[in-house]
Amino acid sequence: MIRASSFLAGVCALALAPAFAHAADTSPAQAADPYYKSGQAALARAMAVSPKTGRAKNVILFLGDGMGISTAVAGRIWQGQQKGVDGESNALSFEKLPFTALSKTYSHDTQVTDSAAGITAITTGVKTRNKVIGLTGEAKPESCASEASTRVTTIAEIAKAHGLSAGAVTNTRITHATPAGTFAHTAYRDWEGDADMPAGALSGGCKDIARQLVEAPAGLRLDVALGGGRSRFLPETKGGKRADGRDLTVEWTKTKGAAYVADAEQLKAIDPARTGPVLGLFAGEHLPYEVERAQSGQGVPSLSDMATKAVDILSKNPKGYFLLVEGGKIDMGSHLNNARRTLTETAAFSDAIQAVLDKVDLNETLVIVTADHSHGLVISGxxxxxxxxxxxxxxxxxxxxxxxxxxxxxxxxxxxxxxxxxxxxxxxxxxxxxxxxxxxxxxxxxxxxxAHAGEDVGVYADGPGAYLVRGVVEESYLFQVMRHAFGFDAAK
Structure with a gap:
């Protein structure tokens, strides 16, 4: 006996067969829809992407501090609206990169990381405690005694040890947590200058972050360091905040060929082929927000200016380089609940990325764009x-x-x-x-x-090794991608 359900299924199949008999030869009814066409174009672009599996000569890490997914989306809309185009379908420069992932940003001891632990994970492959830079999770915050036994090596230091150049660019103080994550090892992120440190830390032999930058061995010292924070390098007699009376900018220039610059014109005048290492400090504290740079930031270079100059300087090394570029004021705008500043900083960060992408060869340069953490910004209907x-x-x-x-x-x-x-x-x-x-x-x-937020943040990449940026990954995994792209994991 034939079951009724089987009979009905057969009838339905026969009835529908003519409608789909020529489906392979016809376009769907929505084929003329602009969204449909846009999707077709996106698919064609995705199919044309060929993963680059060779080694990277250079690695550039762009870090939008506090740039969570909602911040990137709002920044995308803001930028488009400022340009007079459709903001919702607009794309920031880094959103056009072909490889993406989500990064889990929790720290060793908290659900929500701070920038110190976040950058340590990215530049060393090790998650650590909030407020700690360049040390493992065994370090005790504000404990000088725990620094020596918990020290780890950053990707910038590894690059230098292999004969490459390294640099850091930021619109915050160069001694602030994120840029410090390329060169510093400290139990407390706020020890940016000696006047920021308690007597016990000083007597215990701990060095402030500014000293660590300037006093690093020649083989490990950054070749480019551009940002703010001049006060941590100058003595009180010169308008700074150092209590030890030292002028670290003068000490920096004692290296042959080294230069110190303090404004945009001096930076522009640097001849990359003949000068280096370069220390540029363009404000006593953080650099101005982009919305006020035209008024209160006279003589202060833009993030794009600093990033492209850093690439020019570092590129003279035939072996290659590592460069960190931080859009640090994105985070600061959100700390203020000031969305206009957050979004203009996000757009400026995107502009800096595009300016660098226009200069580098993605066949030899791995570019990774990410954030150290998110913020509690919400886009509501x-x-x-x-x-x-x-x-x-x-x-x-x-x-x-x-x-x-x-x-x-x-x-x-x-x-x-x-x-x-x-x-x-x-x-x-x-x-x-x-x-x-x-x-x-x-x-x-x-x-x-x-407060910061704890959801995953985006990772966007192109260049050699970028195909490894996929899925949902630990923040510390990004170090492994950069190290592998350089070929350091294969070195004996």
Whole structure:
């Protein structure tokens, strides 16, 4: 006996057969749709990518401090809207790189990492404790005695030991956590200058981060170090903060060919073929935000200026180089709950990446773009397509009203200074100037400085070894990719 279900299945198959008989010869009904065509073009580009399996002569690590996925997306929209194009479908420079992954950013002791532990994982392959740089997780924060036995080697130091050059570029202090992750080994990230250190640490033989940069052995010292933080290198008599009276900028120049520069014109005048190593300190503390560089940053080079100059200087070594370029002010904007600064810094970081991509040969240079951690920035619904990313959330063009009868912004934060203090009621953003440069987006919980977030961050790559950037990986895995690309894991 034939089962009814089998009979019906056969009838259905016969009925549908004519509709699909020529499916291979016809295009689907949506073939003319622009989204469909865009997808076809993207597939063609993806199929044309050939993984580069050879060794990398150079490795450039771009790190957007605090640039989580939501920050990258909001930055993408912001950049597109500033250009007058569709922000949502816009792409930042690094989003066009063919290989991507997600990086798990927890530290050795916390669910949410700080920049010190984050950069240590990326540059050494070892996860460590928050506030610690260049030491294993066995180190005790602020314990001078634990430094010697827990010291690890950075990718920059390994490159130098193999005869390559190395450099670090940042728009924060060069002694700040992320750039320090290329050369420093310290139990406390805030020991940037000797005046930042307690007496016990000084008497215990610990060196401040600025001293570590300048006093590194010639075979390991960075060939390029560009950023802010001049105060940690100069004595008080010269407007700095060093308590030991030393001028580390003068000590830097005692090496043959070495140069110290303090403004954009001096940096521009550097002849890469004849000068090096180069120390550039362009502000006493961090460099200005991009939104105010034109006014308060006279004489301060852009991140693009510093990054491209660093490439020119490092490229004179025929063996190759390692370079870190940090967009550090992305993080600082988010700490303030100031989305405009966060997004303009993200766009400037993207511009710096593009400027470098335009200079290097991706057949010999591995480029990796990532973040050390995310931030609590959220993109909430449901603003209309092309609505200002810094504006109010909406529904079909009308502002959305929350349960308290007030509107809310597209971008908000989990924590930070934008949150209500005490019993203060939430302000109504519909009655505030959202275009004000110093406007603080609202947050759920008030903190003087917004906390980092713990979700995975993006990794984007191209060049030799970039095909290894795929899947969901540990943050410390990125060190292994860079080391393998250089061929150091095969060296005897």
């Amino acid at each position: 449901y603003a209309a397509r092309n609505a200002p990313i810094l504006g109010l959330a909406g529904n079909e063009g009308e502002p959305v009203v929350a349960g308290d009868g007030k509107a809310y912004t597209v971008l908000s934060f989990a924590t930070g200074p934008g949150g209500p203090e005490g019993q203060t009621l939430r302000a109504d953003p519909a009655k505030e100037d959202l275009e004000e440069v110093d406007y603080h987006q609202q947050s759920v919980a008030h903190l003087p400085s917004a």
